[in-house]
Amino acid sequence: MMGYTLFYSPGAASMAVHWMLIELEVPFKTVLVDIDKSQQRHQDYLRLNPSGRVPTLVVDDVPYGESVALMLLVAERHPGSGLVPEPKTAHRAEWLQLTLYIANTLMPAMRDWLYAAKDGDPDGAAAVKALAEKRISSVWDDFETRLRDGRQYLMGNAFGTVDMLAIMLMRWSRHMTCAATARSVLRAYIDRVCARPSYRDLNERECLSGWPD
Ligand SMILES: N[C@@H](CCC(=O)N[C@@H](CS)C(=O)NCC(=O)O)C(=O)O
Incomplete structure (x- = not known):
């Protein structure tokens, strides 16, 4: 399925990625991974994120981890968002x-x-x-x-x-x-x-x- 699916846990490292998707006003889906219930260790989740960490962002069917990397990736996919200084600009x-x-x-x-x-x-x-x-x-x-x-x-x-x-x-x-x-x-x-x-x-x-x- 094309688009974004964010596997998140409330307040976890997924929060900044979630916020960015909201700021961008792009369509996305979310799936709750309840860390309090150790759902990040569930086999189905480990297939997406072998380190058992939250977040995972599925981008066009491919899962990726690491919150900061996800934000850089999303920024790259939405140039002109204003949320990052564009390449080769002053800041x-x-x-x-x-x-x-x-x-x-x-x-x-x-x-x-x-x-x-x-x-x-x-x-x-x-x-x-x-x-x-x-x-x-x-x-x-x-x-x-x-x-x-x-x-x-x-x-x-x-x-x-x-x-x-x-x-x-x-x-x-x-x-x-x-x-x-x-x-x-x-x-x-x-x-x-x-x-x-x-x-x-x-x-x-x-x-x-x-x-x-
Ligand atoms: N460097 C990772 C850190 C991810 C991370 O540590 N996530 C925590 C939640 S904030 C987690 O998954 N904890 C569950 C665990 O380690 O079992 C990132 O930024 O995505």
């Missing part, structure tokens, strides 16, 4: 740098915090989480530095993929000592971005509530 290199920074630095630290006891030794989880919080805090410092010049979004005054990723990950920090909402500059950014109708739509579709408020 493209900065956008690539920020995208990979989020994928390489922030996302692994989030995983370490959230899965410290499950992926690793439960006895060492506190130390892993403490290091993860340091790494996450230093990314929040960087984001605050960017936003302090009065820009609306991380890349300037154009909302885009990095904002959807950043907001998803800031939401994940809600139970951490380094919760993004505790920082005034980030809080103002979060409130601004989360006021978008697409974010409200996303929350309704994923039955999420309670963040940022």
